[in-house]
Amino acid sequence: MSSNYPIMLRLEGKKVVVIGGGKVAERKVSGLLVSGAKVVVISPEATEELQRLSKSGKMEWMQQSFCVDDLKGAFMVFAATNDKTVNQLIKDSTEPHQLVMMVDDPDGSDFHLPSVVQRGHLSIAVSTGGASPTLAKKIRAQLELGFDEKYEDYLEFLFEKRKWIISEVADPALKRKLLTAIVSDEFLHSHDRERDFQLLYKELIF
Numbered sequence: 001m002s003s004n005y006p007i008m009l010r011l012e013g014k015k016v017v018v019i020g021g022g023k024v025a026e027r028k029v030s031g032l033l034v035s036g037a038k039v040v041v042i043s044p045e046a047t048e049e050l051q052r053l054s055k056s057g058k059m060e061w062m063q064q065s066f067c068v069d070d071l072k073g074a075f076m077v078f079a080a081t082n083d084k085t086v087n088q089l090i091k092d093s094t095e096p097h098q099l100v101m102m103v104d105d106p107d108g109s110d111f112h113l114p115s116v117v118q119r120g121h122l123s124i125a126v127s128t129g130g131a132s133p134t135l136a137k138k139i140r141a142q143l144e145l146g147f148d149e150k151y152e153d154y155l156e157f158l159f160e161k162r163k164w165i166i167s168e169v170a171d172p173a174l175k176r177k178l179l180t181a182i183v184s185d186e187f188l189h190s191h192d193r194e195r196d197f198q199l200l201y202k203e204l205i206f
């Protein structure tokens with residue numbers, strides 16, 4: 001059996017079409033909106049949350065049943081109706097370059113979604129390859145306890161400092177030492193990471 005190939009997609013500005021307006025479509029749309037994708041929902045009915053997102057301009061809802069033209073210009077397509085035949089028709093209507101997933105047919109889909117812990121720059125994705133979405137959700141909840149909210153600030157600090165170290169520190173050995181030292185419990189739990197970094201930097205250069 002081949003295993004899946006995990007990647008992180010950049011969807012900003014890309015058109016993503018979600019067909020269906022139920023609870024499952026709503027969950028997929030919530031994740032997509034964080035990515036900055038241009039989301040279009042096609043469905044005669046939509047959940048209250050999807051209607052709210054449409055009214056506030058976060059995404060577009062076209063109140064109609066699926067037709068093939070809806071797929072024009074889509075980078076990615078979610079067939080998320082409660083009708084297996086419609087979901088299969090959607091898949092069969094896509095162009096070869098379009099990424100498509102059917103919410104009721106993992107084996108016929110190009111991809112599936114993992115369960116995700118998001119802490120700023122840090123994403124931890126858990127997948128069971130369709131074996132048990134409930135287990136993926138349970139592991140995600142466990143990881144959320146270990147990787148709590150403070151990782152968001154910490155990742156921002158690492159992001160900024162790594163940029164600074166790469167552009168300002170020429171000596172490869174010192175560069176490596178600094179990049180390793182900031183990834184430590186001391187910096188994770190520090191109340192003043194900037195001060196601790198200056199102290200460490202001075203210690204290492206003298």
Ligand SMILES: C[C@@]1(CC(=O)O)c2cc3[nH]c(cc4nc(cc5[nH]c(cc(n2)[C@H]1CCC(=O)O)[C@@](C)(CC(=O)O)[C@@H]5CCC(=O)O)C(CC(=O)O)=C4CCC(=O)O)c(CCC(=O)O)c3CC(=O)O
Pocket residue numbers: 027028031102103104105106111112113114115116126127128129130131132133134135136137140
């Ligand atoms: C293949 C995949 C395709 C995809 O949708 O991407 C898929 C497929 C199916 N899910 C089904 C059911 C459920 N899915 C969930 C929940 C989640 N499902 C997600 C992903 C995936 N689901 C992909 C595989 C991921 C993996 O295995 O790791 C998560 C992780 C991400 C997300 O949706 O954003 C999100 C948790 C998010 C979180 O909270 O962290 C729950 C639990 C709940 O809702 O509380 C249930 C009910 C309990 C159960 O069935 O286990 C059914 C049967 C439908 C039916 O009964 O007919 C199918 C179809 C089939 O299996 O054929």
Ligand SMILES: NC(=O)C1=CN([C@@H]2O[C@H](COP(=O)(O)OP(=O)(O)OC[C@H]3O[C@@H](n4cnc5c(N)ncnc54)[C@H](O)[C@@H]3O)[C@@H](O)[C@H]2O)C=CC1
Pocket residue numbers: 019020021022023024025042043044045046047064065066080081082083086102103104133
């Ligand atoms: N992948 C996943 O994570 C999960 C998948 N499922 C599957 O997802 C399916 C959908 O689940 P829910 O959202 O809870 O169902 P739902 O019944 O709440 O919503 C279905 C939506 O599809 C729309 N629809 C029906 N025919 C359409 C058409 N021809 N064109 C456009 N829209 C159409 C309906 O108007 C409705 O908004 C389920 O039947 C189940 O097989 C269920 C749970 C999780």
